[in-house]
Amino acid sequence: MLRDTDQIDATLANLNKIVDGHYEWLVTLFASVVDNSIEHSPDAYDCCVVKELLQALNAVGPEDAQCLQVIHTAHSQLHESGRNLLASIRENEATAANFNDLKNSLQIFSTAVQAWKSLLLNRRNALDPLTDLPGRRLLDEIYAQQLAMADGQHTYILLMDIDRFKKINDSWGHLVGDEVLRALAQRLRDEIRNSDTAYRYGGEEFIVLLRAPTDKGACQTALRLCAAIAQQPIQYQHLQLFITVTLGVTRVRFGETLEQVEARADAAMYRGKQTGRNRCMFMDETGEIRQVTD
Incomplete structure (x- = not known):
């Protein structure tokens, strides 16, 4: 069955938290460079609170499942880019390519989240306002x-x-x-x-x-x-x-x-x-x- 407005709104709220969470992650990432605590453990992705939020989301159809899979892949790549950047800084080998890779990964992740948000918003707008059923x-x-x-x-x-x-x-x-x-x-x-x-x-x-x-x-x-x-x-x-x-x-x-x-x-x-x-x-x-x- 398709989502109702409450379900859609809850998913949209969690997607917003996911985006906000990685702005905070990005600040933490660069703070670690400034104070020389350049660490990004191999299991940081598995411990990421955003990963937990993603795992709590439910796909109700093939379009949702495809969007969610793209987000999972982009999220994993984002952490990999961050890990590579910190490793290159630690070894004093950082180049513009390392920073561009992180920037591109962040853009891909944000675009993937926005794609699902757009799908859900279109679906929400197609719900009948009186009965909350799809129209x-x-x-x-x-x-x-x-x-x-x-x-x-x-x-x-x-x-x-x-x-x-x-x-x-x-x-x-x-x-x-x-x-x-x-x-x-x-x-x-x-x-x-x-x-x-x-x-x-x-x-x-x-x-x-x-x-x-x-x-x-x-x-x-x-x-x-x-x-x-x-x-x-x-x-x-x-x-x-x-x-x-x-x-x-x-x-x-x-x-x-x-x-x-x-x-x-x-x-x-x-x-x-x-x-x-x-x-x-x-x-x-x-x-x-x-x-x-x-």
Whole structure:
């Protein structure tokens, strides 16, 4: 599952600490030259507090993992450059090349950290501010990447719409409507697995990108979601609201665009709206739509 804003903010804060930590390290490095305590032990890299911060960070996707690996490599090289510089000073053999090597290593390290920060900031900006779920724009951007992470399973689109949401807004006001959207988003986060991701598609519609070994497995998950949402009331001040959703489910076929898959899921969901709401409808590869039951 993609990070939420709290997770992203925590990672960004740690990345800032990592940069600040190496400014302090650089000052300590040159201070050791001034006071003639020219030592940089072989295990300084392993003892570095910044290495501990890096090891505490988690990658949630291939882009994050790649950024983190680049930072680890650059961090190791930075310590190696510092060690070489101090050794050359100790032997009275320091040249401009030693200092340039340290400068270049520091630049590479800073650039690597900034690259991950930029990725996380872009991802944060793509989160829906009301529900804290990733929005449609982010789904468009990482659709192909998400398919590549299916790990041998099939990928399914679950498109859901809150039944009679307009009536909630008309009866109780938009503040209550907003709380319903937030509560549903949280319920989706609670109910789906870490390997699946929920998105706010727009308005009162949500999408779940789901992985399952078979159509039956995907349909069972969709039915479970539908039931869980209907059975648990949403509390808001003195109100206790029960909502239902209608789901359209379809499997992603090889080479299909997101728009093609969404169109099928939307057609299945619309059939569910026409035939009674509060149900799951599955469209297969032939275009046939059937209601999902136990």
